[in-house]
Amino acid sequence: MRGRKSDCVDAKKRITRRDLLGGAAAAAAFTIVPRHVLGGAGNTAPSEKVNVAIIGTGGQGIVNMKQLFNEPDARIAALCDINELSDYSMFYYGGTAGLKPAVELVRKQQGQACPTYRDYNKMLDSEDIDAVLIATPDHSHAVIALAAIAKGKHVYCEKPLCRTVYETRVVTEAARKAGVATQLGNFGHSSEDIRLACEWIWDGAIGDVHDVHAWTNTGARRWTSLTDRPKETPPVPAGFDWQRWLEPVPARPYHPDYAPVRWRAWWQFGSGTIGDFACHHLDPAFWALKLDQSTSFSVEASSYGTTDETCPAASLIYFNFPARAGMGPVRITWYEGGLMPPRPAQLEEGRSLGDNGILFVGTKGVIFGEGWSRSPRIIPESKMRAYRKPPKTLPRVKGHHRDWLNACRGKGRASNHFGYSGPLTEFTLMGNAALRAGKKLDFDWKNMKVTNVPDANKYVKPQYREGWNI
Structure with a gap:
């Protein structure tokens, strides 16, 4: 600043x-x-x-x-x-x-x-x-x-x-x-549902969680055709201050492919689908599995459509966390752009995974939830009905804006204060660093440093235009 x-x-x-x-x-x-x-x-x-x-x-x-x-x-x-x-x-x-x-x-x-x-x-x-x-x-x-x-x-x-x-x-x-x-x-962090998912996992409802799958099939539809900077330089719309909109990143000519909505597609302005949705859909895993207690993790990714300028149309991102806070190692896989996890055998015929969701896979069972931390259920439903739910131990809130x-x-x-949601954001954004580096990254989380691919640290800290810094 x-x-x-x-x-x-x-x-x-x-x-x-x-x-x-x-x-x-x-x-x-x-x-x-x-x-x-x-x-x-x-x-x-x-x-x-x-x-x-x-x-x-x-x-x-x-x-x-x-x-x-x-x-x-x-x-x-x-x-x-x-x-x-x-x-x-x-x-x-x-x-x-x-x-x-x-x-x-x-x-x-x-x-x-x-x-x-x-x-x-x-x-x-x-x-x-x-x-x-x-x-x-x-x-x-x-x-x-x-x-x-x-x-x-x-x-x-x-x-x-x-x-x-x-x-x-x-x-x-x-x-x-x-x-x-x-x-x-x-906003899902203020829901009853995310608290239930945490309490069930801490109660051992599905045993030790060793894999998590989360997905979305919505965001990239807005920018799948965008791969390089547009060559046209149309006039800036009346009432739109383009130079102020750009602050603090390096300048470029205006184009409607950037603003007011499609900015998420561009590394210079946005953070793609994972930036748009992972803080929603991976929040239950971050909280329930106490990922913030880790001091390091690794991340690797594969994608379709990633360029130096634009975020991918589809990608798979793998996070590997070591044992922490009394929990064993866990692998978290993020799917976007139409890619989906394998259908769990426990999911009844006729039930759909949907366009957004999360799966917790444990040694004794599976929890399936919708996107935005909604509707966690042990599957199959017969096992959910048989489960004796533990006491509610987490504080409840009366709404996301109300809590703030x-x-x-x-x-x-507020339960989703930056002391919690900042590390949640960092965790998800390291997926973008792996996408751009094209290599597996070992991340020293405490010191905010990629240790095995030093050149990838340029994706951890942004480039600002001259005269701007934080």
Whole structure:
């Protein structure tokens, strides 16, 4: 992140606002006036709301904003994007996205428009902002998150946390040192289902897990034909600040194959299908198998369609973890672009694996789950019905955004805080390093270093344009 005088935190203002939200002393000082006098009967007082700024008002930014509308103590205080309006009708978001439709949604929901910005640093100078939600392309996650953390703002970031392992580590450490509330956007982590899967595995429901298979057959459909930089240089659409969108990576001419949506296909901007989906689908394995207790692992990959510029159309990625935390070695295989694991013999005839899912293979059985940490079941179903479920030992949460807002208010730590989801992101992104290196990589996780192929370390730490660094 470029050093700027404006990046300095105004400690007095920050402490005052955070004490108001999360500190007992400040809360006591502000209970002289009853809540209903300020907020209206049944409503949350304005002084008790978490003022959230949305950075990135594309499809996913608007999806998140609508989730926050459902929380009575959340207020959208500002919006920031470099794009006024784009047509998203061809993608799953539908409709339009950008600053214009986003601010109209705020006006409709909150009764008045909120301020809009194109420069997130200027926006972060507002003392009315307690927290930010980042839903920009992967390449800008790190610099935006670090700018927000430097100003003491709480951070919710869409997955993956960053585009590369190095960026992820830096952001994770910055958040830890600052003590801000954080949450990654893989919403399945807040579900009942992922907790059940962990508790069953820890209970020994399927014995010792030695293999995991996880897959998706969706993301790469958007970019299977993209292999090299487009030669055409069409004009930048009106209302789209292309140069600011590029920050902090090296410049190149605008093309619609890059933005507003297909950026995931390009190593310069995105992290491909595994970056898009693995933080969802591999989260149950990361948690249940305590992979964060490892200090090293190996990863190798094969793919179709990988180039120096673009992510693959299809790939197989193999992670090998040694024994750790009382658990034996485990091999984790990631499938994407139509590739699928072998059908387990335990799966009844007529049941489909589906386009997204996960399989835990143990010495005594198999657990099959859907994507996004959903619906874990021991297979066959007769074995699931016969299983005596253990007591529920993991804390439950009431929603992904709710969990983060509680943390912003000083009510504990969100379960998917960066201290957990940062290592989850690093683990998955090493798959991309193996794809690009074309070799098996031995990764010293603690020291963030590929030990057997030194040249592959260039895929661990990104290249920024001149004048930018973190």
